[in-house]
Structures are given as structure tokens and as C-alpha cells.
Amino acid sequence: MRLQKDLIIIEPQSQHYEIIENGFRNAGFNEKIERFTNPDQAMDFLARQSDETRILSIITELNFPDSSGLSLLESIKSNEKWRKIPIIVFTADQEPENVTKCHQAGCSFYIVKPSDQMELQNVVKKLNRFLSSIETPNI
Amino acid sequence: MEKNSKILIAEDDRGHFLLIKRNLWLACVENEIINFRDGQEILDFLFTGPHEDSETSYIILLDIRMPKVDGREVLRRLKQNTELAKIPVIMLTTTDDETEIEKCYELGCNSYVVKPADYTKFMEVVENLGAFLCLDSLKIPEIQPEKV
Numbered sequence: 078m079r080l081q082k083d084l085i086i087i088e089p090q091s092q093h094y095e096i097i098e099n100g101f102r103n104a105g106f107n108e109k110i111e112r113f114t115n116p117d118q119a120m121d122f123l124a125r126q127s128d129e130t131r132i133l134s135i136i137t138e139l140n141f142p143d144s145s146g147l148s149l150l151e152s153i154k155s156n157e158k159w160r161k162i163p164i165i166v167f168t169a170d171q172e173p174e175n176v177t178k179c180h181q182a183g184c185s186f187y188i189v190k191p192s193d194q195m196e197l198q199n200v201v202k203k204l205n206r207f208l209s210s211i212e213t214p215n216i
Numbered sequence: 217m218e219k220n221s222k223i224l225i226a227e228d229d230r231g232h233f234l235l236i237k238r239n240l241w242l243a244c245v246e247n248e249i250i251n252f253r254d255g256q257e258i259l260d261f262l263f264t265g266p267h268e269d270s271e272t273s274y275i276i277l278l279d280i281r282m283p284k285v286d287g288r289e290v291l292r293r294l295k296q297n298t299e300l301a302k303i304p305v306i307m308l309t310t311t312d313d314e315t316e317i318e319k320c321y322e323l324g325c326n327s328y329v330v331k332p333a334d335y336t337k338f339m340e341v342v343e344n345l346g347a348f349l350c351l352d353s354l355k356i357p358e359i360q361p362e363k364v
Contacts, residue, residue, distance in 0.1 A: 161321035177357040180302040185326040207348035214318040
């Protein structure tokens with residue numbers, strides 16, 4: 078039986094989310110996508126999942142109105158059950174210090190969201206191709 | 217990623233290394249690529265150098281089954297070192313065993329990619345990887361070798 082792998086996207090801006098989701102769908106991504114607008118919602122979702130759940134990756138913005146993607150990253154990576162989930166930071170924030178902090182906290186990759194819509198779609202397309210090649214464990 | 221970042225490939229099979237290098241190149245990867253033939257070689261390089269610059273950035277493609285020190289042990293030692301732990305490590309291996317995948321993620325690998333036995337699929341996987349690594353948007357942290 079083929080195991081479903083959910084992709085979690087945490088993105089506060091609806092317009093950005095739509096471009097990202099459309100980018101994945103147009104590139105042929107046919108797994109389930111769970112969308113959350115803040116890290117707390119994603120943590121609640123993870124808490125409800127069984128041990129058999131397989132998360133392909135969490136793609137998260139770094140900056141939220143009331144919380145931060147870095148805190149989410151630290152919480153997940155310090156949780157015995159969830160720390161194996163790959164987390165990709167996908168943000169407009171280009172600060173090198175944040176690239177270092179996120180890698181120290183255990184992010185898999187740090188990708189800067191291009192402001193140009195076409196370029197953003199191109200990045201999502203290549204990210205989708207890469208994700209189609211990776212293996213992930215159960216949580 | 218930036219053109220001055222180096223790609224370190226720990227791969228004992230010379231044929232596999234050349235195929236990986238060629239297909240990364242076909243995917244427009246222009247970064248310097250350095251090959252290590254076993255786990256000890258890459259550990260020696262990362263822990264003692266020589267490193268050309270006081271600040272540098274690497275990404276590692278790491279095979280698991282290698283002579284002297286296997287890839288899993290290399291991963292464990294890198295992720296235990298505060299400075300070296302920042303280097304993204306992508307496991308690139310023929311092993312698709314679930315337990316191995318789980319152990320590598322527990323040890324902190326950034327990604328786990330299985331090399332398909334089929335030649336065409338193998339090339340496709342490496343090209344997908346290369347296209348991803350070529351993204352200007354992909355940011356790799358700098359490390360300071362003297363802090364290792």
C-alpha cells in the first residue's frame with residue numbers, strides 16, 4: 078500500500094499561499110497539502126496525528142504577526158516524536174544571521190521567497206522536483 | 217545557492233561519483249565539487265582542513281556504505297559539532313531501508329535521497345537535486361573552520 082505523505086505549508090499571506098499551492102499542483106504534486114496561517118495551528122495538527130503519519134516536509138514562513146517560524150523550528154526539533162520531520166524555511170527574510178540561526182536549530186533548507194511571481198513559481202517547481210526524490214520517516 | 221559554496225561528495229564508487237558530478241553539471245551546477253573516497257577522508261578535511269577561507273560554506277552529499285568510517289558515523293560526528301552541524305547534509309545512497317532512513321533523520325540529516333538502481337531514474341534524481349542546488353534562493357550558512 079502506498080503511504081500518503083502530507084505536505085504542511087505555514088504561510089500567513091493568502092496570496093503567497095495560493096501561488097505556492099498552485100505552483101505545487103501545476104508541477105504535478107498530488108499529495109495532500111495542509112495549510113495553516115500560524116505555527117500554533119500546525120502544532121495542534123501534529124498533536125492529533127497517529128504514529129503512522131508521514132509528513133513529507135513542513136514549509137514555513139519565518140515571520141508571523143504573533144509568533145515566529147524559528148520558535149516553531151526549535152519546538153519541533155526538541156520534540157522527541159516530531160524532530161525527524163524535515164522543515165524548510167521559505168521566507169522573504171534574507172538576513173544571513175537568520176539563515177545561520179535556522180540551520181543551527183535544525184532546518185533542512187532555507188529558501189528565500191522571490192518577490193517576482195514567476196520566479197516564485199519557478200522556485201516551487203524545482204522544490205517540488207526535489208521533494209519528489211526524498212524519503213521521510215514516520216513521525 | 218551561491219557559486220562560491222562548495223559541494224563535498226563522499227562517495228567511494230568512482231563510477232557513481234562521476235555520474236553524479238556530470239548530472240549536477242548538466243543541471244547547471246557551477247560550484248566546485250570535491251570527492252572523498254571514504255568517511256575518514258571527509259572527516260579529516262572538515263575537522264582539520266585545509267580550508268581556503270576563514271568563512272566558507274559547504275553542502276555535503278553523503279553515501280552510507282563507505283570504507284573506514286560509514287556515512288552514518290560521519291553524519292553523527294558532524295551533527296555533534298556546533299560549527300559543522302550547520303552544514304546541510306543530504307544522504308545520497310542506494311539503501312532504502314526504513315530503519316536506516318529513520319536513523320539518519322534522528323541523527324540530523326537534512327534530507328535523504330535514494331539512488332535508484334535504474335540508470336535513467338538515477339540520472340533524473342541527480343538532475344532534480346542539481347536543479348534545486350542551483351536555485352539562487354537557496355541559502356547555505358557560512359561556517360568558520362577555526363571554530364571547529
